[in-house]
């Protein structure tokens with residue numbers, strides 16, 4: 001059974017699979033086109049977005065390799081290119097000198113800001129659907145993503161709100177942060193709860 005074979009597209013699952021494939025091609029195209037204008041490869045664009053939105057503890061070469069689903073040397077090469085363009089920098093971790101962390105430079109921050117609308121055309125297409133279709137699509141796509149995640153095909157990064165380890169307002173007077181992460185057993189400042197985390201586990205609703 002091949003989703004690429006037009007003869008298979010007489011089934012609903014075949015039609016949906018090929019539609020998802022086309023959307024992935026559209027995203028690739030958007031990344032490439034935007035990258036041409038900014039002299040950035042699609043991987044470099046994804047690395048810049050990772051450095052803005054991943055939680056601080058995973059902003060390392062290994063964390064980037066996991067996020068991009070590439071090898072460590074490939075991720076290191078992406079960072080080398082961003083350093084040459086003065087968009088990112090390697091820095092020793094102040095709490096553990098053996099660990100090298102990654103950070104955006106001021107120029108890198110500006111560059112990421114100019115990329116924020118990259119998926120706007122897709123969001124507009126979704127917004128054009130009736131609300132009931134959007135809700136059905138959300139449920140169905142989340143179920144597909146969960147299946148792909150359980151098979152190790154995709155790494156899902158999400159923010160704390162909705163994570164089963166998140167304890168809201170666990171210690172409101174703690175200067176390190178009012179919330180708590182049960183996974184790393186540490187306080188969470190409000191700003192960090194909006195960052196993407198690879199350890200996110202959906203809460204039980």
Ligand code: SF4
Pocket residue numbers: 055158159160161163164165166167180181182183184193197198199200201
């Ligand atoms: S494990 Fe959950 S609560 Fe902890 S930082 Fe990650 S997303 Fe937030």
